[in-house]
Amino acid sequence: xxxxxxxxxxxxxxxxxxxxxxxxxxxxxxxxxxxxxxxxxxxxxxxxxxxxxxxxxxxxxxxxxxxxxxxxxxxxxxxxxxxxxxxxxxxxxxxxxxxxxxxxxxxxxxxxxxxxxxxxxxxxxxxxxxxxxxxxxxxxxxxxxxxxxxxxxxxxxxxxxxxxxxxxxxxxxxxxxxxxxxxxxxxxxxxxxxxxxxxxxxxxxxxxxxxxxxxxxxxxxxxxxxxxxxxxxx
Amino acid sequence: xxxxxxxxxxxxxxxxxxxxxxxxxxxxxxxxxxxxxxxxxxxxxxxxxxxxxxxxxxxxxxxxxxxxxxxxxxxxxxxxxxxxxxxxxxxxxxxxxxxxxxxxxxxxxxxxxxxxxxxxxxxxxxxxxxxxxxxxxxxxxxxxxxxxxxxxxxxxxxxxxxxxxxxxxxxxxxxxxxxxxxxxxxxxxxxxxxxxxxxxxxxxxxxxxxxxxxxxxxxxxxxxxxxxxxxxxxxxxxxxxxxxxxxxxxxxxxxxxxxxxxxxxxxxxxxxxxxxxxxxxxxxxxxxxxxxxxxxxxxxxxxxxxxxxxxxxxxxxxxxxxxxxxxxxxxxxxxxxxxxxxxxxxxxxxxxxxxxxxxxxxxxxxxxxxxxxxxxxxxxxxxxxxxxxxxxxxxxxxxxxxxxxxxxxxxxxxxxxxxxxxxxxxxxxxxxx
Numbered sequence: 001x002x003x004x005x006x007x008x009x010x011x012x013x014x015x016x017x018x019x020x021x022x023x024x025x026x027x028x029x030x031x032x033x034x035x036x037x038x039x040x041x042x043x044x045x046x047x048x049x050x051x052x053x054x055x056x057x058x059x060x061x062x063x064x065x066x067x068x069x070x071x072x073x074x075x076x077x078x079x080x081x082x083x084x085x086x087x088x089x090x091x092x093x094x095x096x097x098x099x100x101x102x103x104x105x106x107x108x109x110x111x112x113x114x115x116x117x118x119x120x121x122x123x124x125x126x127x128x129x130x131x132x133x134x135x136x137x138x139x140x141x142x143x144x145x146x147x148x149x150x151x152x153x154x155x156x157x158x159x160x161x162x163x164x165x166x167x168x169x170x171x172x173x174x175x176x177x178x179x180x181x182x183x184x185x186x187x188x189x190x191x192x193x194x195x196x197x198x199x200x201x202x203x204x205x206x207x208x209x210x211x212x213x214x215x216x217x218x219x220x221x222x223x224x225x226x227x228x229x230x231x232x233x234x
Numbered sequence: 235x236x237x238x239x240x241x242x243x244x245x246x247x248x249x250x251x252x253x254x255x256x257x258x259x260x261x262x263x264x265x266x267x268x269x270x271x272x273x274x275x276x277x278x279x280x281x282x283x284x285x286x287x288x289x290x291x292x293x294x295x296x297x298x299x300x301x302x303x304x305x306x307x308x309x310x311x312x313x314x315x316x317x318x319x320x321x322x323x324x325x326x327x328x329x330x331x332x333x334x335x336x337x338x339x340x341x342x343x344x345x346x347x348x349x350x351x352x353x354x355x356x357x358x359x360x361x362x363x364x365x366x367x368x369x370x371x372x373x374x375x376x377x378x379x380x381x382x383x384x385x386x387x388x389x390x391x392x393x394x395x396x397x398x399x400x401x402x403x404x405x406x407x408x409x410x411x412x413x414x415x416x417x418x419x420x421x422x423x424x425x426x427x428x429x430x431x432x433x434x435x436x437x438x439x440x441x442x443x444x445x446x447x448x449x450x451x452x453x454x455x456x457x458x459x460x461x462x463x464x465x466x467x468x469x470x471x472x473x474x475x476x477x478x479x480x481x482x483x484x485x486x487x488x489x490x491x492x493x494x495x496x497x498x499x500x501x502x503x504x505x506x507x508x509x510x511x512x513x514x515x516x517x518x519x520x521x522x523x524x525x526x527x528x529x530x531x532x533x534x535x536x537x538x539x540x541x542x543x544x545x546x547x548x549x550x551x552x553x554x555x556x557x558x559x560x561x562x563x564x565x566x567x568x569x570x571x572x573x574x575x576x577x578x579x580x581x582x583x584x585x586x587x588x589x590x591x592x593x594x595x596x597x598x599x600x601x602x603x604x605x606x607x608x609x610x611x612x613x614x615x616x617x618x619x620x621x622x623x624x625x626x627x628x629x630x631x632x633x634x635x636x637x638x639x640x641x642x643x644x645x646x647x648x649x650x651x652x653x654x655x656x657x658x659x660x661x662x663x664x665x666x667x
Contacts (some may be wrong), residue, residue: 055576075584076585082579082581084582088580094573094664096574100244111583113581132582
């Protein structure tokens with residue numbers, strides 16, 4: 001088991017009100033799985049993704065990632081987990097605008113204290129993998145949306161993470177670029193990379209082995225539908 | 235670290251105008267301090283140079299009667315004053331700080347120095363020994379200096395300085411002409427001038443009499459052996475010593491005075507108070523003192539230094555204001571880059587990495603301000619020196635301290651924004667719009 005979420009609750013505080021966003025989420029993901037998380041906007045799927053990515057903390061519940069008890073981690077250890085076990089791909093790419101594609105890709109290695117030469121070499125390899133070897137010194141503003149997302153994927157994969165998290169990776173792309181990105185995910189998946197991806201598109205979700213749905217903060221496996229009263233699902 | 239510095243330059247360059255305006259406070263503060271320090275240091279060196287002279291520094295060791303120098307002809311001759319023998323001279327020359335010594339008698343005549351109908355007024359008269367002109371740095375302009383036989387033969391020769399020669403003879407050649415001193419005829423053998431432009435600063439009336447009261451109508455030199463022709467027998471001597479260097483002046487003067495004082499009669503005051511009133515006897519004790527120009531220079535430098543310190547404090551206020559400006563802009567910068575910080579944290583950047591990034595940026599920003607400020611300050615110092623004709627002495631230490639200090643300002647005032655940045659919650663930061 002690579003990842004195990006147990007009884008995860010997440011509440012947001014709005015003024016004096018406590019708004020529940022995630023209710024009793026239980027999710028296990030095995031190594032090498034390709035999971036799509038679906039759900040309408042506001043359902044809490046991004047919050048779940050952020051908790052999996054260790055950039056948000058659940059209000060209660062336990063989270064085991066690669067045998068690390070995340071809720072017991074201190075700030076420094078969390079940074080390490082994010083750096084070495086997780087690769088993030090965002091809908092809006094989140095590249096540093098003033099730095100070249102190469103520097104953007106190399107950024108996680110800098111935090112892992114990899115020597116600069118090795119860093120550049122590895123980043124170059126990753127850019128070759130995403131077919132952008134000829135765009136190494138381009139700034140994000142000089143790249144198309146699809147190219148930016150591929151740079152972001154190269155950055156997510158550069159530190160050989162256990163798990164690749166993608167939040168609507170094709171959301172800001174045209175269909176052709178989106179297809180390229182999904183093909184890239186396929187390739188990575190075939191290489192054994194564990195992928196968890198958020199999407200609201202059935203077409204995109206069809207690339208995944210497994211689909212889970214979040215509706216109103218509750219998680220449903222496969223085609224299961226919410227039942228009034230809130231049945232327990234995996 | 236190098237990467238952080240590179241990133242900082244990128245960030246600063248990306249907001250050129252903003253960075254420049256932020257730096258302005260630091261630039262003005264540092265420029266003001268550098269300009270002040272440089273002009274003050276220049277002024278202080280000028281004071282020292284004016285007082286001490288830059289080349290042929292000499293220290294006068296004069297016989298004082300109380301607070302005033304003894305002048306032949308002004309009061310009755312003190313008895314049992316030590317004559318400056320070769321033995322005493324050798325003893326003085328044995329002092330490490332002394333490289334040469336000469337002795338002279340000094341007298342003032344308020345009338346009675348004339349050549350024909352022309353009068354020299356109250357020119358001072360010097361009775362000099364064989365070393366005097368050499369030690370004082372006089373050179374012959376026309377004629378000759380005194381020679382050994384002038385002492386052995388008691389030749390009645392006289393030497394004038396250029397001022398006296400001009401006063402009496404204007405463009406005529408004075409050599410061979412007769413100068414009467416108190417009715418005694420002397421033949422003018424030479425005219426001398428001092429090599430170094432020695433322009434002493436005057437701090438009290440005594441100095442004024444010594445330097446300007448005398449030189450206004452020129453100076454007259456005769457051999458010391460002829461002194462009794464004009465003044466009394468056994469008139470006491472003054473000394474002039476050449477120190478090993480500017481810094482040796484104080485010691486050279488003091489040690490020479492000590493040696494002379496060791497030859498003074500134990501109860502000199504009683505010897506001279508004959509016929510004087512009680513008041514006289516209390517103030518008439520004789521003593522050799524060195525006229526320590528270096529000490530005077532130091533005192534004046536201290537005054538100027540304390541004034542400058544106050545100016546530096548005022549200039550520092552600008553640095554404080556500049557520092558607050560830096561803090562303000564860094565806070566803006568942190569807010570602007572909240573998403574960037576969130577992303578970096580999501581990619582695994584530790585708190586310390588973010589902290590260092592922003593601290594470095596603040597320090598680079600203020601250091602650049604400091605360096606530009608130093609440049610501006612040096613320029614300003616030269617401008618001030620040009621306009622106010624004050625010399626400039628650029629202080630390397632002040633430059634180094636300024637740059638380091640501006641860097642420290644960046645670190646101090648950049649600290650709160652940097653901590654704020656490093657404490658951002660990655661999810662909140664990523665969501666920030």
